[in-house]
Every structure is written in structure tokens, then in C-alpha cells.
Amino acid sequence: MRQERLFRTEGIVLRQRDYGEADRILTLLTPGGKITALAKGIRRATSRKAGHLELFAHSQLMLARGRNFYIITQAESLESLEPLREDLLRFTYACYAAELVDSFIQEGEESSEPYGLLLQALHWFAQERDLRLWMRYFELRLLRFSGYQPELFTCVRCLAPLQAVENFFSAELGGVLCHRCGTQEPSAKALSVNAHKVLRYLSTRSAAEVRNLRLHEGTHAEVETLLQHYIEYILERELKSVAFLRRLRRELRALERERSLKGPSPSNPGARI
Amino acid sequence: MTATPKAVNRLIEAFSRLPGIGPKTASRLTYYLLRSGKEEALELANALTELHQHTVLCSICCNISDQDPCSICADETRDHSTICVVEDPLDVLAIENTGRYRGVYHVLHGHISPLERIGPDELRIKELMRRLEGGQVQEVILATNPTLEGDATAMYLVRLIEPLGIKVTRLALGLPRGGDLEYADRITLAEALAGRREMH
Ligand SMILES: [Zn+2]
Ligand SMILES: [Zn+2]
Numbered sequence: 001m002r003q004e005r006l007f008r009t010e011g012i013v014l015r016q017r018d019y020g021e022a023d024r025i026l027t028l029l030t031p032g033g034k035i036t037a038l039a040k041g042i043r044r045a046t047s048r049k050a051g052h053l054e055l056f057a058h059s060q061l062m063l064a065r066g067r068n069f070y071i072i073t074q075a076e077s078l079e080s081l082e083p084l085r086e087d088l089l090r091f092t093y094a095c096y097a098a099e100l101v102d103s104f105i106q107e108g109e110e111s112s113e114p115y116g117l118l119l120q121a122l123h124w125f126a127q128e129r130d131l132r133l134w135m136r137y138f139e140l141r142l143l144r145f146s147g148y149q150p151e152l153f154t155c156v157r158c159l160a161p162l163q164a165v166e167n168f169f170s171a172e173l174g175g176v177l178c179h180r181c182g183t184q185e186p187s188a189k190a191l192s193v194n195a196h197k198v199l200r201y202l203s204t205r206s207a208a209e210v211r212n213l214r215l216h217e218g219t220h221a222e223v224e225t226l227l228q229h230y231i232e233y234i235l236e237r238e239l240k241s242v243a244f245l246r247r248l249r250r251e252l253r254a255l256e257r258e259r260s261l262k263g264p265s266p267s268n269p270g271a272r273i
Numbered sequence: 274m275t276a277t278p279k280a281v282n283r284l285i286e287a288f289s290r291l292p293g294i295g296p297k298t299a300s301r302l303t304y305y306l307l308r309s310g311k312e313e314a315l316e317l318a319n320a321l322t323e324l325h326q327h328t329v330l331c332s333i334c335c336n337i338s339d340q341d342p343c344s345i346c347a348d349e350t351r352d353h354s355t356i357c358v359v360e361d362p363l364d365v366l367a368i369e370n371t372g373r374y375r376g377v378y379h380v381l382h383g384h385i386s387p388l389e390r391i392g393p394d395e396l397r398i399k400e401l402m403r404r405l406e407g408g409q410v411q412e413v414i415l416a417t418n419p420t421l422e423g424d425a426t427a428m429y430l431v432r433l434i435e436p437l438g439i440k441v442t443r444l445a446l447g448l449p450r451g452g453d454l455e456y457a458d459r460i461t462l463a464e465a466l467a468g469r470r471e472m473h
Contacts (some may be wrong), residue, residue, distance in 0.1 A: 019293050048456040082460075095387040226472040243390065244385070
């Protein structure tokens with residue numbers, strides 16, 4: 001990535017695992033690439049760096065090039081996103097975003113765009129209400145940066161422009177098929193007009209425009225299933241955070257139903273389940 | 274590589290699966306044991322064999338113990354209406370060492386970590402909830418680590434326990450002893466401020 005022995009960069013902690021007596025190995029996304037770095041003594045209660053290098057921390061770092069990985073010599077957090085530690089649902093969405101970035105970005109790849117995207121996404125998951133919508137927006141942008149943008153405008157088989165009728169989506173073919181081609185393709189699944197529109201909207205609009213979008217539950221579920229299936233097809237494995245996210249949403253919904261049976265609850269300023 | 278005996282490779286592989294041990298350290302440990310003679314290796318082998326034969330999980334608090342129930346759960350002089358919930362057996366030891374806690378414990382054996390596929394079912398949460406059913410418990414102290422995953426675990430537990438009408442508290446967070454204020458990160462400082470107490 002860089003040649004100097006000591007250099008300064010900002011970064012976001014994607015993942016961490018304990019190492020040795022009191023150290024941790026961190027996977028960090030920096031504008032210059034994804035790196036693995038050792039944080040020495042960070043698990044000790046007296047560590048000066050610990051609070052600056054938590055999961056999802058956005059920090060200014062001083063790194064030294066070590067033999068096996070980088071070594072973090074200094075760290076200073078640039079901001080703290082409290083809601084990610086105070087709201088379990090927001091935390092879980094951040095986990096999912098970090099897992100996606102970690103899966104799609106390989107060490108040694110250029111990553112200034114994914115870096116900017118992840119930084120924005122952590123703010124969305126800390127602040128926005130419709131977290132599912134922002135996750136879809138995030139997924140589509142990440143897919144674009146990694147060269148897996150699904151084709152949404154012309155049929156991936158016959159190349160005809162797609163009409164606003166029920167079309168089909170194939171993860172294997174990487175996009176949408178027209179109605180005629182779709183019925184003949186075994187890997188294709190029906191795609192509703194609404195879900196297709198939402199996918200197009202999300203992949204072409206700015207964050208400000210996305211903020212005004214309101215989706216029906218059915219459309220939300222369809223787009224979510226489609227993108228998750230597409231992503232798992234590309235990565236050739238299941239995503240780890242998804243299982244917990246689903247469980248959490250199920251439990252929170254049950255809790256909300258219970259509460260609404262007991263009477264009207266005060267307006268909920270938190271994230272929508 | 275072809276000259277390395279199978280038995281040596283097997284031990285190297287076994288060592289490198291341990292946390293914090295890389296392939297180099299694993300080789301070093303293996304060759305050390307080869308050089309140091311049979312007795313030392315056998316002593317280690319026996320200790321490993323007995324590790325699981327002579328330890329049990331306490332059926333009440335899920336701590337690792339040599340008897341069931343463990344000595345803390347069996348101790349009637351302790352306050353069984355207060356349960357301190359920790360991530361690991363070593364955390365029990367740390368709190369016991371303060372000499373200030375007279376309640377009992379519950380060991381979760383980890384924390385919620387979506388990134389590692391560790392959810393509530395992988396932890397000893399069901400066992401905790403069963404203990405709370407009796408109506409004897411008045412306070413649950415959440416002493417999970419002050420990390421994002423520790424906080425997430427605490428949040429998950431609060432949601433389960435609060436409807437039972439049991440008081441739930443979290444260990445005070447704040448500045449580490451021997452530290453320097455100017456090096457504290459924002460979150461730690463903010464928590465230290467929020468958790469300030471009156472001086473007498
Ligand atoms: Zn076609
Ligand atoms: Zn016990």
C-alpha cells in the first residue's frame with residue numbers, strides 16, 4: 001500500500017480478534033485499502049488506545065509497517081457514533097455493513113470509494129429511521145464499487161429495454177430478464193414492478209432523494225430477499241450477521257405487538273423495525 | 274517438509290489452533306517438548322486429559338468448576354438474590370478478587386457477536402432466564418465487557434429481564450485507574466461524567 005515505514009491515515013475498524021495476552025488484531029478499512037493491524041496491549045483496562053479502536057470506530061491512526069502486519073502506534077477517534085452502542089438494531093445493521101465491506105473488499109485493492117460509503121453508512125445506521133431502506137441503498141452502492149452492479153435497465157438475455165411489467169431476476173445472470181426471456185430461464189425468479197422500480201431508484205438516486213422514499217412492507221421484503229440472495233450468490237456463502245438481524249427483528253416485532261395490545265405507546269423516535 | 278514426522282506435525286497443528294498462537298510459536302513449543310524429554314511432555318498430556326475429566330459446568334451459574342453446584346452457588350452465606358452476569362469464568366475471578374461482592378454469578382461464555390455468528394442461543398442465556406423465574410432474584414448486575422459487543426449483550430438481556438420486574442444494573446464505566454485524563458477517549462470520558470458520584 002505505502003512504502004514509508006511509519007505513516008498516518010484514518011480508518012474504520014471492521015473486525016477484531018484477540019491475540020496473545022492482551023493484544024488484538026484489527027481489520028481496518030482505510031481510504032488506501034483494507035489492512036490488518038496489531039493493537040498491542042489494547043485489552044488491558046489501562047490501555048490508552050482501547051476506546052479509540054473499538055468496533056466501527058472512525059479514527060486517525062499512526063501505523064508502522066511490521067513483519068507480518070501493520071502495528072498501530074497511535075489512535076485518536078475522530079467521532080463517536082453513540083447510537084450504534086445504545087441501540088441493538090442499529091448495532092446489528094452496522095455489523096452487517098462491516099461484514100459486507102470485509103467480504104467484498106480484498107487487501108491490496110483500492111478502496112477510497114468503499115471507504116467513503118462505509119463512513120456514510122455508519123452515520124445512516126446511527127441516525128436514520130428506515131434502516132432497511134438504507135441497507136439496500138448501501139448494498140447497491142457497494143455492489144457497484146465492486147463491479148457487481150446488477151443490470152436493471154436492459155434484459156440480460158435479449159438486451160431489449162425493460163418495460164414496466166412483471167419481469168424476472170437472475171442472480172446467476174447478474175440482473176433482470178424481460179418477461180419473455182424470464183419465463184424460459186430456470187434460475188430466474190419473478191420480480192414485481194414495484195420492487196424493480198425501487199431497485200432502479202436506489203441505484204440511481206442521491207441519499208437526499210432516498211430519504212423521502214417510503215416502501216410497503218411487501219416491497220421491502222421482496223427487495224431485501226432478492227439482494228441478499230444475489231450477494232450470497234456472488235460471495236458463495238451465507239452472511240453471518242443476517243441470521244441475528246432476522247431474529248432480532250422478529251423479537252422486536254413481537255415485543256411491539258405486545259406493547260400495542262397494552263395500549264398506545266408514546267411516539268417512538270428510534271429506528272423502524 | 275517431507276522429513277517432518279507425522280506426530281510432530283499433528284502437535285504443531287493442534288497448538289496453532291489455540292488463540293494467540295501462530296504457526297511459528299506452535300513449532301517452537303513442539304520442538305521444545307521434543308527436546309525437554311518424555312516426562313515434561315507426559316505431565317502436559319496428563320494435565321490436558323484431566324482438564325475435561327475433572328471439571329464440570331455448574332448447573333446453576335454455568336461457571337467452570339470441580340463440583341456441581343460450584344463452591345459459590347453452594348455457599349449459603351452468599352446473597353443469592355443478586356446475580357452478577359459476566360462473559361467468562363476469568364471475569365468471575367476478577368470480581369472475586371476485589372473481595373467486595375457477596376452475591377452470586379452467571380457466566381454467559383461469550384458475548385453476542387453477529388460478525389461471528391454468536392447469537393443468544395450460543396450463550397447461556399436460557400439458563401439465566403430459568404434462574405430468574407423463581408422470584409427470588411432481586412437484582413441482576415450486567416458486568417459484560419465495556420465493548421460494543423458487551424454493550425449489545427447487555428442491551429439484549431435488559432429487554433428480556435425488565436418485563437420480569439427485576440432491577441437491572443450495569444457496572445459503572447469510567448476512567449481506568451492510573452490513566453491520564455487527556456488520553457481518555459470521548460466515550461469513556463462521557464461515561465465517567467455521567468457516572469460521577471458525590472464525595473463525602
Ligand atoms: Zn429478454
Ligand atoms: Zn455455580
